[in-house]
Amino acid sequence: MSVAVSLVLLVTGSSVVLAQNARTSRNAEIRTAMTWAFPLNPPPDPNTPPPDMHKPLHVPGSTRSYTLAQYDAMFGAPDWFPQDHPPMPRIVARGRKPAWACAYCHLPNGQGRPENAALAGLPAAYIIEQVKAFRSGERASGRAATAKFMPAEARNVGDVDLRLAAAYFSKLEFKPWTRVIESPTVPKTHIAHWMLAADAGGAREPIGERIIETSTDMERTELRDTRFGFIAYVPPGSIARGAVIAAKGIGAAQACESCHGADLRGVGNIPPLAGRSPTYIVRELILFQTGGRSNAGAAPMQREALHLSLRDMIAVAAYAASREP
Known part of the structure; x- marks a missing residue:
């Protein structure tokens, strides 16, 4: 075998290994993200008494009552x-x-x-x-x-x-109700009602590469109150980094604004992202990347998502959620 052929095989083999390692690393970070981007309710506690189905329920500011x-x-x-x-x-x-x-x-x-x-x-x-x-x-x-x-x-x-x-x-006006906060630490959380809920006691932990989006009042959330909101903690620097990706793209990924419009407010049938839940945005990017969204209209986003790391997704979502719709 010639030296030239040996070098070609060596380079080709190295490229395959690097590609495989990149895919393995990306799969690992996506698996880790599942815990906060796709929260699952824990099994019900058999010792918890059933709720009173006929107790009158109320929320602040409303004169209505439901059960x-x-x-x-x-x-x-x-x-x-x-x-x-x-x-x-x-x-x-x-x-x-x-x-x-x-x-x-x-x-x-x-x-x-x-x-x-x-x-x-x-x-x-x-x-x-x-x-x-x-x-x-x-x-x-x-x-x-x-x-x-x-x-x-x-x-x-x-x-x-x-x-x-x-x-x-x-025809409804979307009104952002998630406040985005950059912070190196976040409240410790558990999963309740398909979302993250802050633990009692106020303990905190490093945010790492996560978005921690929690209700400001879990009781009102479960009553389906529509006049309060959520807090989304994102890693420091995420919003500025996301602004660059949105405006200029990153690597082979195009600028988000090239399709979703200036300030990510949507264009035609391309949906707006500004002010929307950053957890939801990351979840959808993961689904685009992993084949969970495969209809014809999803094809452009499938291609773009393949070029994004989890860190990129978090940055884009943090920036989008921080924008005014």
Whole structure:
């Protein structure tokens, strides 16, 4: 074998090893991110008494009262502040069996929560496209325990109701309710109600390469109150780094603003990112990268996500969430 051929084989072999090592490293960081980007509820404590399904519930500032029996089966949603939004179509407010009420998860004002999507202000055509992707199996929403909900809902909702829901949410004004804070330390957390919740006692730990997004009031979160919000802790320097990636790209990845528009406010049917949950944004980037979003419209983002490390995703999400919509 000639020296030239030997050198070519050596370089080629080294390139393959480096590529494999890069993939292994990236897979490892994605597996680590699953714990905070795709939180799963722990098994229920068998010693916890069942909730009182008929106890009157209230939230600050609302004159309304609900019980868990009225909405816990997901065929309804507490509408504490009906003056904050237009009248909801039936599919949004109460569902149409077997389809659940959209507002149960995404809330009457479409703001959503870190474990799902904020629908307010998204293009109606985009919402319809995504529901149909769930229906066809071309879009997933996370781990097996959570990935069953939206595909089931997408199969159960009729096309007429889908158009009504998409039109309703698209006309709502999205109002950011996640405050982004750069911090080297974060509250220690546990998982409750499909999201991170701060531990009692106020203990803190290093943030590492994570986003820690928590409710400012978990009790009001579970009552589906729509007049408070969330805090997202991000690593120091993330917002500035994300601004550079959004404006100029990084490596082979294009600038986010080249598709999502200036300040990431969306263009046409390309969705806005500004002000939205950074946990949700990272989760979707991971799904793009790992094949969880494979419909035709996802192809450009699949290519872009392949060029992003977890650190890049966190930076872009931190910057996007810090922007005004």
